[in-house]
Amino acid sequence: MSSIHIKLKEQDCQDIKEICETFNNDQGELINVLHRTQEHFGYLPAEIQEVIADNLNMSLAKVYGVVTFYSFFTMTPKGQHPISICTGTACYVRGAEKVLEEVKKELKINVGETTPDGKFSLSCLRCVGACGLAPVLMIGDKTYGRVSPEDVKTILGEFK
C-alpha cells in the first residue's frame, strides 16, 4: 500500500463527483472514471479512491482491486519529469538494464517511485517503436536514443 496521503479539498471532491456523473455514476464505468480522475490529479491516492467508491456506491476494496490490477493506474504521484526506460527486446539486448541501474543509482529511487523533491519518477515500458535507436530513454515527451550509462548524468542534468 502506498504511504502517500493527501488532504482532499471541497473542490477536489466536487471534481471527482462531476467525473463520476459524466459516467452516470455507473459502476461498470469504473475504469473510465479512474482514467479520467488520474488525468485530473496525476495519480490515485487512497483518499481519492474512497470518494470514487462513495460516488459509484461500490466497495472500496473493489476500486482498490481494479487500481492495483492495471499497471497504468498509480497510487504515487508521477514526478514533474516522468522518466520511462524501454526494456523491450531490442533495448534490453542493447543494454537498457545498465541504463536503468544507472538512473536508479543517480536518483536513489526504484521503478515505480518518485524522488522526494517530486522532480523525477521512474517507470519501465515495453517498446516505444524506436528500436533503431535502442536503448531508448524518455523524459516527459523528449526521447533520447542510443543511451549509454555514461550519458545518464548529463541527460538528467538538463532537468535539474
Place this chain on the structure above:
Amino acid sequence: MTLINIKINGQELQVEEGITILQAAKKIDIEIPTLCYMNLKDLGITHNPGGCRICVVEVAGRRNLAPSCVTKVMEGMDIKTHTMRVLNARKTVMELILSDHPFECLTCAKNGNCDLQTLAQTLGVREIHYQGEQSSYKSDSSPAIIRDMDKCIMCRRCETMCNEVQTCGVLSGINRGFTAVVAPAFEQDLIQSPCTFCGQCVAVCPTGALTEQDHTNKVIRALADPNKTVIVQTAPAVRVALGEEFGLKPGTIVTGKMVAALRRLGFDRVFDTDFAADLTIMEEGTELLSRLTKFLAGDKDVKLPLLTSCCPAWVKFFEHNFPELKDIPSTAKSPQQMFGAIAKTYMADKLGVKREDLIVVSVMPCLAKKYESQREEFAVDGNPDVDYSISTRELAHLIKQSIGDFKHLPDEDFDKLMGQSTGAGVIFGNTGGVIEAACRTAYEIYTKKKLEKVEFEQLRGFEGVRSAVVDFDGLKLNIGIAHGLGNARKLLEAIQKGESEFHAIEIMACPGGCIGGGGQPLHHGDINILKARAAAIYREDEGKAIRKSHENPEIVKLYEEFLGQPMSEKAHHLLHTEYFDKKKKIYIEK
C-alpha cells in the same frame, strides 16, 4: 424446458438445455472433482469462476479440455470425465497450485478438514514436479478471524460470500499475476475494514487461509488455574451441530452429552445461553410492546420497526453501513452479553467469588461473538463480561484433545440458576426464531390471554427475506425476517426510503441463522446439513416442557430477586447497550 441428448463416458442421457457438464454428470452420479466451485443452491448462491481448472473434462471435437463447472452442455456433446489426458491435467493443475502453497499441513488449523488436502489425496499427488518462488503476504490477526494469505489458492469463494451474499464489500481480488491475492482495500487488516466478522468467508474457505482466532488454549489455561471459577454458556445452535464433529448425523441433538463433556473438561458450572435468550425476550419483547403502545397512541416520534439486536455481525453491519438508523434496533444486548453481565454480578454473588476471579466462557456457533465479547462497552474496569468466546469447532477440538470419546458420554443436565431454558430460547438458533420467541411472550403480555398454539408457522422457512402478519387478538403486526446480510440490506434500504410497513424485523447475519454460523462444523457446501440442524432446533423446542420465555422459573426468580421489572433501571444498566456510528468518514480540508 428443452431437452437435449448428450453422452457422458459412453452413457447416453437427456438433460435440460443450459445446464453445465458438471450438473449433467451429477445426474448420473458421476463425481467430477472441483475446488473453486461452490454451490449453495437453496440459498441462491453459486460460485463458479472457472478459475482453478480442476474440473476439466474431455469433449469430443474440442481442442482443449473444458472446465465442466462453466461449460454448458450442447446437443450431441460427447464427454469423457476421466481419460488419461484429463487425469494428468488435473494432477498437473494440482501440483502447480501446491507449488505455491506452504507445506505446513501437520500444524495447520485446517489439517484433516481441508478441501485442498482432500483433493490432493483424491488426485493421488505424491510428488510436486514444479518448484519456484512462493508468495508471501503479511498475516492479519483480528479478534475473530485470522488471515494467512500464503495459504490462499485464489478460489475467491470468500469474495463471493463477502460481496454477493453478505454485501459487506470487505474482500476483493487485488494486484495481478504472482502477487494477486484476496484482501481488504489497501491491504489493511480486517479490524480496520468494515468487516462484520460474520465468518462466512471462513466457513467456505477450502484451505487454512481463513481461520478463526483460536481461544482453546486460553480456556485450558483458565481451567487449570485453581484461583479461578470458570463457568460456561452454550448457544442453542451448538447442540444441534457439535455431533457432526464426532461423526454423528447432521441434526443429531447432543445437548446432554455436550453438558457432560463440558463438566468433564473441568468447568465449575455448565450453564445455558438459552436462559439468556429467554432474558433477551423479556427485555426485547417489553421494548417492542412499549414502542408499539406509544405508536398506537399516536406518538409520531416512536422508532419503528424495531430491529432485533442479538446478532453481533448484524449489529456491526448497520454500524458501518446504516449508522443513521442506529436508534431503531432494540437496545437489548445479545444473549451472550446478557449472560455475561448477569454472571459477573448476580451469579458471582451467588457463588461468592469476586468478579475478577470468575471466568465466563461462551461456546458459540459464531465468530463475530469473539469480537462482540471484546467490545469496550461490555467490560467493567477492563474486565470483560465474557472472557473467552469459542466456536463449536473449537469446543470439538477441546473435547477431542482432553476427553476423546464423545458418543458414549451420558446425558447430563445444565446447572441450576442460569441453566434452565424454554423452547423459545432454543429457537433463537434458527432464522425466524427470535421473532417467534418474542411473539410467544409479547402476545400473552399484550392480550393477557393464553396462547393456544405456540408455533408461529408463518415465521418459519428458509427464504432470504420473509414477511408475515401475526394477529395479536385484532392487532395485526407486520413482521419482517431476513437472514444473510445482503437480504438485511434490502429491508434496511426500504426503511431508509420510508417504504417499510413492518412493526418488527428479525435479522440474522448468517444464512439459515445461527445454525449456519461461521463457527459451526464446516458444511462443505451441503445445504441439507443446515436444514437438518434447523429441524433439530424445532424438535428440541417441541420437547421442552416450557416453551415461553416469561414462564421460565429461573427468569421469574431473577427478576424477583435481582432485576425487578423488565426495562427497570437495573435491567437497563446491565442488559441494554448503545450503538456507534462506524461509517468511515472522508476527511475534507476546509
